[in-house]
Amino acid sequence: MVAEAVLKKIKQKKLSNLYSMETLLNDFSVGLFVMQAVILLIIILLMRKFAWKPILNALDEREGGIANALKSAENAKLEMQNLQADNQRLLKEARAEREEMLKEARDMKNKIIEDAKTEANDTANKLVAQAQASIESEKKAAIADLKSQVANLSVEIAEKVVRTELSNKDKQLQLVETMLGEKSLN
Amino acid sequence: MYNLIGAGLIVIGGGIGLGQIGGKAMEGIARQPEAAGKIQTAMIIIGALLEGLAFGALILGK
């Protein structure tokens, strides 16, 4: 229904006759063509000078700037990485050095202690030895003294005993006898 | 009358051509969605060339 009505109207309008090559050529206005050419040329030249050149230059500049900024950021990153690596290395070195120093110190401490110990030992040993030696000599002297005293004492005792015993002849004989008897028994 | 038949033939031909271009472009995009931009540009250019041909025929034929 709708389509039919539209079709009828289109038929009535005779759309096909609206445009033909002839009307097209008839419509071509030389004056409009000339005006268009002049206006377009002027617009192109004006726009080129006042708009497109500055705009494109600004865009190029900005894009160049962005590219540069990206590049320098990349460079900075690399440098940062290098720096970090350097830091790491330095830290490692410092740690190693500290280790070494600590080790040395520890070694030295041990050595000093060791030395001190040995020295102390030596001294103690020497002292002990000296003390022993002096004790020995003292002892020896004491023993010798004791011996001589014992000898003197025994002589004195013997003298006293002999004096009392020998005042009596029988007793002397008896003693001799006993002594002899003991001797033989032994 | 003959003008209208000619115009109809041109439109049929152009329609088939545009359908082919559009359909193949869709297939291409479906196969490679990442190339959609390039395919669309090429599609529009070829469509425009076809359109120029059809319009030229329509105007010359009248």
Place this chain on the structure above:
Amino acid sequence: MVAKKSIKFIKFLVLFLVSFNGFANGDKNPQGNTIDTPDEIKEYISHHLKDSHDFHLFTNNASGTHYSFPLPVIVWTSEGLKTFMSSAFHHDDAGHVIVEKGGVKLTKIHSKIYELESGATSVSFDEDHHATNAHKVLDLSITKSVFGMLLAGLLMFLGFVALARSYKKGPIPTGFGRVLEPLVIYVRDDIAKPNIGDKKYRKFMGFLLTVFFFIWILNLLGLTPLGFNVTGQIAVTVCLALFTAVIYLFSGSKDFWAHTLWMPGVPVILRPILAVIELVGFVLIKPFSLLVRLFANMTAGHFVVMSLIALMITLKQDFGPALSTGMSLVLALFISVIEILVAFLQAFIFTMLSSLFIGMAVEEHDHH
């Protein structure tokens, strides 16, 4: 956020345009009578598609007064350059009003200005409605189309010079420049660079950018109720295509001409034939396809939009006023949205193909 806003804005624009198209173009003819027969509608549409010498906004039907402002007429006649305002014709478009200016009798028939032969006092027509005693003159008037071009040029100039200025303040543009800058980058990166090549594109950017925005703005102006149909004028598209052709023919590299005129790798007998084909292709067919495409698309777009708006009248008897108005509104809205896409697409295609042809011409081959 910005995208959402701009979509809202576009929606608003579409509604605005569609509603005004109906108001501005659909109802009244310049004579002040109601247009209701199909022939009158056809006449009205074809009148709209043509260039005109005054800027007609609308007509008050009841009083018969025209709301329009005149534009200057500049014609080169047999007696030299004559200028006057188009109001001298009193909205006549059928050769009835004759303006006498410095010994030259001028009249306007179907938006064309004719000079009457000496001695003639009124125009006489043969049966095909061709004037027999008058001839066309070179018409350099500021017609509606020229006015549109100047307007588009002015808009472009203001917008992009503002963008260029904003770069002096900082690397990021502000305000409307933020909308324009991606478009410039789009033309550069997606149209010029891939087709012409990174090394040579810079030289042609001025032309490509200008043509892209010029066509786009004019296409969009054509969708406003102001009723411009600049890119639907065959003279305009011929001129645009001629510019492209001249640019690529004059910037053709040695390789390009060698390949065009003496194709290597082809039997010698075939070479002259190929040369003729290639030459015709580059000099005639490619520019012709460029100009016809733009012209036909824009004309067809205007024609369809106006016809759909006219449905309101033509279908009134069959469906009643409410249904016919609703139908025409919905269809016209739909087509207007598509026309917005087409407006961009045609500007894009024209620039794209121009840069493609330029790319073919400047390409240099390393081997052979």
